[in-house]
Amino acid sequence: MSVLILHALYIIAITAEAMTAALAAGRRSMDWVGVCLLGAVTALGGGSMRDVLLGHHPLVWVAHPEYLLLTAAAALATIAIARFMQRLKRLFLFLDAIGLVAFTVIGCNVAMEMGLPVLVVIVAGMITGCLGGVLRDILCNEIPLLFRSELYASVAVVTGALFVAGHKLGLPHDAVLFASMAVGLAMRLLALRYSWHMPKFVYNEEWH
Numbered sequence: 769m770s771v772l773i774l775h776a777l778y779i780i781a782i783t784a785e786a787m788t789a790a791l792a793a794g795r796r797s798m799d800w801v802g803v804c805l806l807g808a809v810t811a812l813g814g815g816s817m818r819d820v821l822l823g824h825h826p827l828v829w830v831a832h833p834e835y836l837l838l839t840a841a842a843a844l845a846t847i848a849i850a851r852f853m854q855r856l857k858r859l860f861l862f863l864d865a866i867g868l869v870a871f872t873v874i875g876c877n878v879a880m881e882m883g884l885p886v887l888v889v890i891v892a893g894m895i896t897g898c899l900g901g902v903l904r905d906i907l908c909n910e911i912p913l914l915f916r917s918e919l920y921a922s923v924a925v926v927t928g929a930l931f932v933a934g935h936k937l938g939l940p941h942d943a944v945l946f947a948s949m950a951v952g953l954a955m956r957l958l959a960l961r962y963s964w965h966m967p968k969f970v971y972n973e974e975w976h
Contacts, residue, residue, distance in 0.1 A: 804844065873949055
């Protein structure tokens, strides 16, 4: 059951990420090819980088090339409904939050199945959850969300840590999956609602 649910969440996540990337491409006036490429990189980049770093082959989009078509279709569909996107902003923030926690537990699960150390498992989850957005922001010449003070990477770390801890305690897989995702999702949505931020480091050269 958990495998089917994770797969459904993965499809929702890559679709939502491709659509949010398409909006970012539109703000940079990219052509349609650029919109599709940015959508695919954002949706599939985190998992691809994880697999490259861990030596986990084949890459997801190589094993399932239909995901490339799905992300391209989602990105192009965004062009057609862009005028309505402002009304759907909250929905996409919610889907993005689901994507973050879903990608995180999927990344952790891949690393766990490879028998890697706990710290590596958590980092693999964070890379899967966050790196696609980092690549999107870099390609759009923006400061990546990961490096701003908003709670994002920390949500992935907490979600991954809970997922790993639950398995180490021998708890049922489905219970661990849903509990870790629920906590991560709640944390991300509360951070958006109440503007929770991590402490900032501010360095002023005038101090010298």
